[in-house]
Amino acid sequence: MKILFATSEAYPLLKTGGLGDVAGALPTALAKGDDDVRIIMPAYPQALNAVEGKRDGPGLGDPLGAGEARLIEARMPGSGVPVWLVDCPALFDRPGNPYVGPDGRDWPDNHLRFAMLSRAAAMLSMPGNASGWTPDVVHANDWQTGLIPAYLHYWGGRRARTVFTVHNLQYQGLFPATVLGELGLPPESYSIEGLEFHGQVSFLKAGLFYSDALTTVSPTYAREIQTSEYGCGMEGLLRLRAGALTGVLNGIDTDDWNPEKDSRIPKPYSATRLAGKTTAKALLQREMGLPEDPGAPLFGMVSRLTSQKGIDFVVEVAPKLVARGAQVAILGSGDKVWEDALRKLAVSSPGVSVSIGYDESLAHRIIAGADIFMMPSRFEPCGLTQMYALRYGTLPLVHHTGGLADTVEDVGGGRGTGFVFNKPESTAVAAAAFRALKLYDDKKAWKETQARAMSRNSGWEMAAQSYKELYTTLVQTRHESP
Ligand code: ADP
Ligand code: GLC
Numbered sequence: 001m002k003i004l005f006a007t008s009e010a011y012p013l014l015k016t017g018g019l020g021d022v023a024g025a026l027p028t029a030l031a032k033g034d035d036d037v038r039i040i041m042p043a044y045p046q047a048l049n050a051v052e053g054k055r056d057g058p059g060l061g062d063p064l065g066a067g068e069a070r071l072i073e074a075r076m077p078g079s080g081v082p083v084w085l086v087d088c089p090a091l092f093d094r095p096g097n098p099y100v101g102p103d104g105r106d107w108p109d110n111h112l113r114f115a116m117l118s119r120a121a122a123m124l125s126m127p128g129n130a131s132g133w134t135p136d137v138v139h140a141n142d143w144q145t146g147l148i149p150a151y152l153h154y155w156g157g158r159r160a161r162t163v164f165t166v167h168n169l170q171y172q173g174l175f176p177a178t179v180l181g182e183l184g185l186p187p188e189s190y191s192i193e194g195l196e197f198h199g200q201v202s203f204l205k206a207g208l209f210y211s212d213a214l215t216t217v218s219p220t221y222a223r224e225i226q227t228s229e230y231g232c233g234m235e236g237l238l239r240l241r242a243g244a245l246t247g248v249l250n251g252i253d254t255d256d257w258n259p260e261k262d263s264r265i266p267k268p269y270s271a272t273r274l275a276g277k278t279t280a281k282a283l284l285q286r287e288m289g290l291p292e293d294p295g296a297p298l299f300g301m302v303s304r305l306t307s308q309k310g311i312d313f314v315v316e317v318a319p320k321l322v323a324r325g326a327q328v329a330i331l332g333s334g335d336k337v338w339e340d341a342l343r344k345l346a347v348s349s350p351g352v353s354v355s356i357g358y359d360e361s362l363a364h365r366i367i368a369g370a371d372i373f374m375m376p377s378r379f380e381p382c383g384l385t386q387m388y389a390l391r392y393g394t395l396p397l398v399h400h401t402g403g404l405a406d407t408v409e410d411v412g413g414g415r416g417t418g419f420v421f422n423k424p425e426s427t428a429v430a431a432a433a434f435r436a437l438k439l440y441d442d443k444k445a446w447k448e449t450q451a452r453a454m455s456r457n458s459g460w461e462m463a464a465q466s467y468k469e470l471y472t473t474l475v476q477t478r479h480e481s482p
Pocket of ligand 2: 017018019022167168217250380381382383384403
């Protein structure tokens with residue numbers, strides 16, 4: 001089977017969050033079978049620098065009047081998975097974050113940038129395209145690739161079948177209706193039966209409406225997004241398309257996130273040899289400027305700083321934990337309001353140490369060195385960091401929602417791997433944190449819980465198998481146009 005995997009970021013080329021991890025690991029897992037998987041993403045400067053074996057590919061012309069584009073063929077470092085970079089310097093030759101400029105605001109031409117990515121992927125999904133390779137399925141991810149199924153719908157013919165995966169429904173790719181003329185889609189697409197959403201154009205809605213199959217990244221989130229509480233206004237459409245929607249739980253890259261082999265931590269460790277974890281904790285305390293105390297329970301957090309992640313709960317609860325002799329180590333970057341709130345917390349509450357920024361290596365050291373991993377997200381489509389934490393014997397404290405509910409079981413029943421609370425309220429977060437402190441004092445029970453957490457099967461094999469089955473069904477039920 002030939003699969004084109006379209007994404008706006010992919011580790012290790014460029015990553016801002018979990019989508020990057022998934023786009024790095026899932027194609028690799030699929031390619032381990034007999035599938036021919038290729039990734040397509042924008043030719044950001046970081047991507048051009050990091051890929052291997054670059055060669056000029058076919059030209060794409062100037063399909064949107066936004067600049068000449070061509071494809072660059074290359075391979076992902078490490079996995080060797082083929083990748084096509086959409087090289088349109090007018091849109092992608094910019095340093096920094098793929099979505100926002102140095103002022104923290106969305107790039108003003110994001111509609112064109114991601115229409116170009118989608119357009120290029122759609123062109124490659126048509127038979128007889130200039131690359132000489134035609135996929136059976138094009139797998140689009142999040143709003144940045146939401147126009148792929150829309151283009152293919154209007155072009156018709158024997159084009160590739162489309163899968164659209166929602167990694168986060170909150171990001172809707174909303175633009176004023178006036179941009180429609182720049183996207184190369186017919187006027188009738190601007191309709192409630194199309195990509196119109198409350199008087200705007202929504203790239204996300206295009207993906208949800210026009211694709212052959214929909215998936216999201218955990219079974220619980222697949223159910224949640226059909227409700228008004230979690231559906232971000234798309235719940236009606238998602239209920240209508242419920243028959244086409246499945247939840248496939250993400251895996252993690254068990255090579256990159258492996259405490260027995262991790263070169264970013266001081267000493268490897270495993271469930272039966274935990275000495276390396278003690279060393280990781282001591283060095284993390286030193287690195288973060290916290291007192292080097294092996295007995296102080298250490299809460300860690302690594303996160304994008306957005307309201308989704310419940311940073312306000314952490315700001316409220318952390319001083320209470322410190323008052324009980326615990327420490328808190330946080331790495332994050334994102335919204336200025338949360339960056340400032342955390343900086344303030346670190347000043348007012350010694351025992352809390354905060355590093356603002358994006359640091360892949362420190363992320364590993366926090367996940368390895370902490371005792372408890374805080375992830376009190378209001379909603380969480382899947383969440384990868386809690387799965388990394390489990391694998392590193394760092395017991396997660398999570399809200400019972402989305403992928404957190406599907407991956408962490410509360411220790412209450414005498415089994416379990418973490419501390420789960422039900423209501424997204426700071427009192428519930430505090431109560432779960434105090435339960436964690438209580439268990440921490442029972443060294444035997446703590447160790448047993450760590451062993452259970454570390455033995456959880458979290459690789460990509462199961463998810464890859466589910467996607468393969470979905471692709472196969474789609475190809476078997478192919479029809480000329482939806
Ligand atoms: P989301 O995709 O919503 O951000 P996930 O838990 O799925 O949440 O994935 C987050 C990914 O981004 C993880 O790999 C995590 O380690 C990484 N990450 C988040 N913030 C930072 C940061 N400040 N520095 C380094 N890595 C980070
Ligand atoms: C999104 C979600 C996160 C998920 C990730 C990868 O960023 O917020 O929960 O793990 O995508 O699917």
